[in-house]
Amino acid sequence: MLNPQRVDAVFHALGDPTRRAMLARLSRGPISVTELAEPFPMSLAAVVQHLQVLEESGVVRTEKVGRVRTCSIAPEGLRLAEQWLNERRTLWERRLDRLGALLAEEEDEEDEPTPSRKRKKSR
Amino acid sequence: MLNPQRVDAVFHALGDPTRRAMLARLSRGPISVTELAEPFPMSLAAVVQHLQVLEESGVVRTEKVGRVRTCSIAPEGLRLAEQWLNERRTLWERRLDRLGALLAEEEDEEDEPTPSRKRKKSR
DNA sequence: GTGTTGGTTAAGTGTCCGCTTGAGTATCGC
DNA sequence: GCGATACTCAAGCGGACACTTAACCAACAC
Numbered sequence: 001m002l003n004p005q006r007v008d009a010v011f012h013a014l015g016d017p018t019r020r021a022m023l024a025r026l027s028r029g030p031i032s033v034t035e036l037a038e039p040f041p042m043s044l045a046a047v048v049q050h051l052q053v054l055e056e057s058g059v060v061r062t063e064k065v066g067r068v069r070t071c072s073i074a075p076e077g078l079r080l081a082e083q084w085l086n087e088r089r090t091l092w093e094r095r096l097d098r099l100g101a102l103l104a105e106e107e108d109e110e111d112e113p114t115p116s117r118k119r120k121k122s123r
Numbered sequence: 124m125l126n127p128q129r130v131d132a133v134f135h136a137l138g139d140p141t142r143r144a145m146l147a148r149l150s151r152g153p154i155s156v157t158e159l160a161e162p163f164p165m166s167l168a169a170v171v172q173h174l175q176v177l178e179e180s181g182v183v184r185t186e187k188v189g190r191v192r193t194c195s196i197a198p199e200g201l202r203l204a205e206q207w208l209n210e211r212r213t214l215w216e217r218r219l220d221r222l223g224a225l226l227a228e229e230e231d232e233e234d235e236p237t238p239s240r241k242r243k244k245s246r
Numbered sequence: 247g248t249g250t251t252g253g254t255t256a257a258g259t260g261t262c263c264g265c266t267t268g269a270g271t272a273t274c275g276c
Numbered sequence: 277g278c279g280a281t282a283c284t285c286a287a288g289c290g291g292a293c294a295c296t297t298a299a300c301c302a303a304c305a306c
Contacts, residue, residue: 008140015138016294017131020207027211029218034252046295048254067252067303073215078208084143085205088150092196095152139264157282169265171284190273190282 002083006058010081013057018042019050023073026060030072125206129181133204136180141165142173146196149183153195 013019022036037047051071054060059077062069136142145159160170174194177183182200185192 007143011134011137011140011143014134014208017134018294020130020134023211027214027218032252042294043296044253045255045297049294064253067301069253073211075212075216078212082205082208082212085137085201085208088146088196089198089201089205091150093198095150141264155282165264166266167283168267168285172264187283190271192283 002080006080007084009057010059010077011084013053013059014081016050016053019054022047022050022054023059023078026071026073030070032068032070034068036071125203129203130207132180133182133200134207136176136182137204139173139176142177145170145173145177146182146201149194149196153193155191155193157191159194 014023018040021040025031025036025039033048033051034044036051037044040047051060051062055062057077058080059074060071061074062071064070137146141163144163148154148159148162156171156174157167159174160167163170174183174185178185180200181203182197183194184197185194187193
């Protein structure tokens with residue numbers, strides 16, 4: 001879970017605006033390939049190619065019954081990307097917090113150059 | 124906040140593995156361009172080009188002092204992508220929940236074919 | 247059977263994009 | 277001043293990728 005290859009595939013899939021639009025559509029419910037293709041100004045074949053990318057990256061699941069293939073969101077795939085982003089962002093923000101605390105501490109020292117440190121150290 | 128153009132730019136920036144690796148490095152703290160470039164098997168110019176994409180998309184901020192440009196994460200940019208993903212995913216998952224509830228209700232009806240419907244209808 | 251719908255597959259094309267090279271500029275150390 | 281460092285800019289190349297067309301196949305309607 002959160003292995004680099006899968007992350008690569010997911011973000012590559014999310015990189016294309018058409019594919020993101022498809023995801024947006026699918027998030028409102030499962031739908032057939034033809035229905036999914038309908039709002040896009042491109043051939044059905046092109047849509048199918050995008051769909052393959054989405055499915056191979058694990059953000060979309062499809063199932064064929066009879067001659068119609070029904071597509072739906074695979075939430076784990078999206079969650080993978082969310083997690084990656086969240087980890088990087090929170091790592092950064094925690095760093096910022098520590099830095100802020102440190103700076104505040106140094107300012108205190110300037111205000112109070114005597115070696116008598118009364119208040120407790122945060123963190 | 125969450126305007127389509129910005130979302131496009133952010134996801135395009137995130138689409139490249141080299142740029143994601145740069146973000147990962149930056150999430151551990153600000154760093155100069157040369158330091159940022161060091162782990163990558165490519166020219167400095169290439170790294171700078173990636174950096175421009177990251178900055179224009181709003182996931183990275185840079186500031187030049189003297190001759191050295193220092194790069195750091197811009198958490199709002201990352202948060203934008205996180206939000207987009209989260210909205211789509213939760214929309215889908217809520218839909219799934221409603222569907223599950225509906226199916227459970229229908230099964231109840233089969234168990235109890237009499238027209239006496241006591242429990243209140245959900246949604 | 248015929249026709250239609252829904253999708254699949256393959257081959258080809260244009261374009262964007264990642265990268266390189268090379269030449270240039272500004273700042274620092276001395 | 278001089279040389280080194282830290283980028284910056286522009287032009288060009290090659291490959292990936294989004295898209296097209298066209299032929300094909302399978303399931304349904306009749």
